[in-house]
Amino acid sequence: MTSLKARKTQLEARLADLKGRMAGIEAELDSHNAPDWEDLATERESDEVLEGMGLSAQQESRMITAALQRIADGTYGLCAKCGAEIGTARLDALPYTPFCRDCAM
Numbered sequence: 416m417t418s419l420k421a422r423k424t425q426l427e428a429r430l431a432d433l434k435g436r437m438a439g440i441e442a443e444l445d446s447h448n449a450p451d452w453e454d455l456a457t458e459r460e461s462d463e464v465l466e467g468m469g470l471s472a473q474q475e476s477r478m479i480t481a482a483l484q485r486i487a488d489g490t491y492g493l494c495a496k497c498g499a500e501i502g503t504a505r506l507d508a509l510p511y512t513p514f515c516r517d518c519a520m
């Protein structure tokens with residue numbers, strides 16, 4: 416079984432990675448505000464893709480922050496809904512999930 420400490424390290428590394436990515440996306444979007452774009456439609460499209468990526472990164476980082484809080488509280492690995500233990504395999508795949516497989520459905 417993966418130790419809580421290893422999970423924490425894993426989550427913190429992922430969070431740092433996401434923060435770096437979000438900063439990169441923001442810088443990229445900012446650079447698109449330059450007025451001399453030749454193909455605005457294409458730019459707008461890629462902006463939407465970038466914004467979508469930014470949003471999912473933001474959502475994931477929020478879930479990771481909440482998971483780190485649960486580690487601090489000692490409730491990590493327990494389903495936030497039914498209180499059951501979340502399986503190790505599920506935590507391996509989704510280390511920040513607050514729900515067991517049944518409740519996530």
Ligand SMILES: [Zn+2]
Pocket residue numbers: 494495496497498499514515516517518519
């Ligand atoms: Zn549950």
